[in-house]
Amino acid sequence: MRTLSKTLKRTVVVESVYLGKPKLATLRELEKVYMEMVKEAIEYAVENNVRSLAKLHRALYRRFREEHPEMPTRLVKGAITDAVRRAKSFLKLKKRGRAYTDKPEVRRVTITYPDLIIRTGDPKATRFS
16 A cells, blocks of 8 residues: 655545636646756756756756746746656656657646646646645
8 A cells, every 4th residue: 555645635626616817828828937947957958867856946946937037936936846856757657668769748737836736737627636
């Protein structure tokens, strides 16, 4: 039996009210920028064999903040955290010979914001947990 993480005990999915077109457009733009940051951070981590959050943060945080000053700090940190998790998993699979590609693919993102996880993927529904 697998044990739960110490930090995450339970997840509750709450459906939101319809946000409206302007707010949804803003959320989609945020998702696009977040995904770009995650892809760039994963690429850097895999090329430089970075498996540590601190090292990846030190290498990319300032650059992301300069490129995207409109992004909240928490989201930049969330993108770096997401990227290091994906890169570490990919490098582990690659070492075992179970990776199918030379670099990881990012198909969907989960925007991590402390105390809030926003799952985007379905254009008509946004789930908050």
